[in-house]
Amino acid sequence: MQNILVYIALGLAIAFLIRKYFFSNKKGSCDIDCDC
Amino acid sequence: MEGSVTTNIALVGNPNTGKTSLFNQLTGLKQKVGNYPGITVDKKVGVCKISEDFTAEIIDLPGTYSINPTTLDETIVLETLLNKDNESHPSLVIVVAEVENLKRNLLLFSQIKDLQIPTILVINMADQMERKGISIDIEQLKTELKTEVILISSRKKTGIETLKRKIENYKNWNTEPIASTADRIDKDFFNTIREDFSEMSLYKAWLLITQQKYCSFLTEEQKVKIGKLKSDKVKIKKYQHKETIFRYQRINEILKKVYKVDRSQATDLRSKLDRVLTHKVFGYVIFAVVLFTIFQSIFEWASLPMDYIDGLFADFSELVKTNFPAGKFTDLIAEGVIPGIGGVIIFIPQIAILFMFISALEETGYMSRVVFLMDKIMRKFGMSGKSIIPLVSGTACAIPAVMASRNISSWKERLITILVVPFTTCSARLPVYAILIALVIPDKRIFGIFNLQGLTLMALYLLGFGAAIISAILLHKILKIENKSLFVIEMPNYKIPSIKNVFYEVVEKTKAFIFGAGKIILALSIVLWFLASNGPSSFKNAEADVTLQEQNSGLNSEELQKKIASYKLEHSYIGYMGKTIEPVIKPMGYDWKIGIALISSFAAREVFVGALATIYSVQSDGNNVGTIKERMAAEVNSIGEKRFDLPTGISLLLFYAFAMQCVGTLAIVKRETKSWKWPLLQLVSMGALAYICAFAAFNLLS
Numbered sequence: 177m178q179n180i181l182v183y184i185a186l187g188l189a190i191a192f193l194i195r196k197y198f199f200s201n202k203k204g205s206c207d208i209d210c211d212c
Numbered sequence: 213m214e215g216s217v218t219t220n221i222a223l224v225g226n227p228n229t230g231k232t233s234l235f236n237q238l239t240g241l242k243q244k245v246g247n248y249p250g251i252t253v254d255k256k257v258g259v260c261k262i263s264e265d266f267t268a269e270i271i272d273l274p275g276t277y278s279i280n281p282t283t284l285d286e287t288i289v290l291e292t293l294l295n296k297d298n299e300s301h302p303s304l305v306i307v308v309a310e311v312e313n314l315k316r317n318l319l320l321f322s323q324i325k326d327l328q329i330p331t332i333l334v335i336n337m338a339d340q341m342e343r344k345g346i347s348i349d350i351e352q353l354k355t356e357l358k359t360e361v362i363l364i365s366s367r368k369k370t371g372i373e374t375l376k377r378k379i380e381n382y383k384n385w386n387t388e389p390i391a392s393t394a395d396r397i398d399k400d401f402f403n404t405i406r407e408d409f410s411e412m413s414l415y416k417a418w419l420l421i422t423q424q425k426y427c428s429f430l431t432e433e434q435k436v437k438i439g440k441l442k443s444d445k446v447k448i449k450k451y452q453h454k455e456t457i458f459r460y461q462r463i464n465e466i467l468k469k470v471y472k473v474d475r476s477q478a479t480d481l482r483s484k485l486d487r488v489l490t491h492k493v494f495g496y497v498i499f500a501v502v503l504f505t506i507f508q509s510i511f512e513w514a515s516l517p518m519d520y521i522d523g524l525f526a527d528f529s530e531l532v533k534t535n536f537p538a539g540k541f542t543d544l545i546a547e548g549v550i551p552g553i554g555g556v557i558i559f560i561p562q563i564a565i566l567f568m569f570i571s572a573l574e575e576t577g578y579m580s581r582v583v584f585l586m587d588k589i590m591r592k593f594g595m596s597g598k599s600i601i602p603l604v605s606g607t608a609c610a611i612p613a614v615m616a617s618r619n620i621s622s623w624k625e626r627l628i629t630i631l632v633v634p635f636t637t638c639s640a641r642l643p644v645y646a647i648l649i650a651l652v653i654p655d656k657r658i659f660g661i662f663n664l665q666g667l668t669l670m671a672l673y674l675l676g677f678g679a680a681i682i683s684a685i686l687l688h689k690i691l692k693i694e695n696k697s698l699f700v701i702e703m704p705n706y707k708i709p710s711i712k713n714v715f716y717e718v719v720e721k722t723k724a725f726i727f728g729a730g731k732i733i734l735a736l737s738i739v740l741w742f743l744a745s746n747g748p749s750s751f752k753n754a755e756a757d758v759t760l761q762e763q764n765s766g767l768n769s770e771e772l773q774k775k776i777a778s779y780k781l782e783h784s785y786i787g788y789m790g791k792t793i794e795p796v797i798k799p800m801g802y803d804w805k806i807g808i809a810l811i812s813s814f815a816a817r818e819v820f821v822g823a824l825a826t827i828y829s830v831q832s833d834g835n836n837v838g839t840i841k842e843r844m845a846a847e848v849n850s851i852g853e854k855r856f857d858l859p860t861g862i863s864l865l866l867f868y869a870f871a872m873q874c875v876g877t878l879a880i881v882k883r884e885t886k887s888w889k890w891p892l893l894q895l896v897s898m899g900a901l902a903y904i905c906a907f908a909a910f911n912l913l914s
Contacts, residue, residue: 178539185544186742189735196732 552737594688606636652861
């Protein structure tokens with residue numbers, strides 16, 4: 177059971193890092209006039 | 213008397229310009245308070261006898277900064293000015309400005325003037341001009357604004373009679389617009405507006421289009437036309453921004469000709485303070501003392517809470533290890549997640565103290581003086597005084613700092629600023645500096661007063677700033693781009709900082725650090741722990757192999773466990789990765805474990821401490837986990853010497869001072885410069901500088 181939890185945590189962490197650095201979309205949070 | 217009122221006069225102005233004082237002067241006790249039609253917002257109306265045969269009703273409109281309606285007050289002002297059927301619609305408008313903030317006040321004036329209603333500009337607080345060293349060429353201002361301009365003092369009751377005499381003649385006032393921005397924004401679009409709304413002025417039609425809701429007085433046909441024109445809301449918003457920019461450009465041009473401030477002639481407290489704080493010698497001395505106080509305080513005040521947080525996380529790790537069921541997931545929590553998160557939380561006190569100082573200094577108005585002071589220096593280095601804003605905000609984070617360079621009008625100065633801003637010591641470097649300084653710089657006092665660790669931290673901040681300046685000089689000489697710029701800054705009044713504002717700023721900045729970096733560090737801690745806790749066959753057979761190797765060495769059980777843990781880490785996936793890069797980083801004095809932390813922190817610098825905390829935590833194999841500082845202090849190299857000694861520590865400090873270890877900054881530089889050329893130049897040149905300095909420091913100090 178603990179092993180499964182480790183792999184779930186690892187999968188989530190990798191998915192988060194990939195999304196953060198490869199598919200980051202900053203347009204939604206832009207709050208200044210930057211033509212975006 | 214009441215029956216003879218024939219003319220409505222609207223009093224319009226920014227808040228705190230003395231509009232109500234002027235209203236009281238004009239109307240005396242002949243006032244009444246009512247509501248604007250349809251809304252329960254107070255409307256003050258009073259009667260003023262302009263001359264024997266001319267009596268006017270003065271309407272005191274709510275204070276507003278512009279007539280682009282975003283608030284109820286602005287909507288009221290706009291509806292009153294645009295709707296001819298409104299009972300308060302004025303025949304003429306008095307725009308009240310105040311002498312010290314004329315630039316901001318003129319934005320509203322220029323908008324009202326463009327509505328082509330007879331308008332007069334009244335500049336209040338004229339009695340303070342001499343004290344503040346302000347002079348205004350009124351005749352030239354009248355010509356530029358195509359408007360009557362009067363200086364008054366509602367406090368000293370001067371200029372009121374002159375104002376009345378001018379109002380008598382309002383039908384002859386020039387109603388030409390002054391800031392024709394339409395054709396510069398989008399000629400075709402505004403020609404369509406001209407054609408569709410030929411019955412009204414272009415600016416009035418444009419304002420009607422920019423309303424969120426349709427104004428009450430519009431006909432159905434006008435609403436349909438407006439609906440079509442405002443269908444692209446993003447475009448309308450963008451044009452509104454452009455309009456404001458063009459207006460300010462025109463205002464700046466005018467003020468450059470007519471408005472002079474000679475602080476050396478001023479005698480008020482603000483001017484006296486300005487003279488000292490922007491003095492060519494004392495100004496810099498005071499700035500250095502301020503910086504020195506900040507960095508001393510960061511170490512003096514933060515050490516106690518930091519030690520407490522560090523200990524708390526160590527205890528928490530221990531607690532999980534001993535109370536949770538044994539297994540991989542418990543190990544992940546105790547050795548990966550908790551030390552990783554601890555590596556972020558521990559720096560809250562230092563970050564909060566840094567931002568408390570910066571925010572308080574901004575609130576007092578001192579930072580604007582620093583910008584002014586630095587302009588003289590910055591120009592010599594190819595930057596603008598405005599570059600100091602990105603450089604100072606870079607102490608928080610280089611990403612907003614790069615974006616803050618947008619208000620620098622010269623492309624060359626802006627590009628140089630963008631390229632050198634990442635040298636400024638950002639809050640992500642602070643954790644790295646803090647832990648390394650605490651490890652390698654003795655906690656002692658010089659002359660019994662100055663904390664050596666605080667001095668080192670200040671030296672690193674100055675080093676970053678110095679690197680930015682030297683790079684700017686080089687770029688100024690290398691970049692062949694034409695350069696023209698003008699530096700204009702509005703100096704705010706001095707004030708006591710609001711505790712509430714400072715508190716919110718500190719909370720916001722600390723939250724941004726914790727949640728921005730925290731999520732990445734948590735994810736990386738999990739990945740690093742996994743890579744450090746797993747490996748190929750040599751990792752799996754570690755226990756048997758080490759026991760076999762050491763069976764005749766006489767090690768006790770605890771020593772053998774340490775040996776096994778160390779062997780496992782070296783033969784884990786992360787161990788192999790670290791060993792691969794070790795030849796490259798060894799000349800700087802780093803081993804493969806530091807190499808792993810260096811690579812992990814390429815995404816974000818602050819990950820460095822968390823990554824090392826995770827690696828050393830796995831290595832400890834559960835025996836005496838300890839605090840992050842203790843684990844790093846206990847780490848030894850192959851010959852049993854401290855891993856984090858002075859040469860390695862200084863080498864690492866210099867590496868982090870110069871290296872471009874931030875993916876986010878690279879991305880934002882690419883976006884701002886619209887090219888990969890500049891971020892790649894930063895990455896390579898800063899990386900090379902970091903490597904050379906770290907290499908030189910390690911070898912000179914070893």
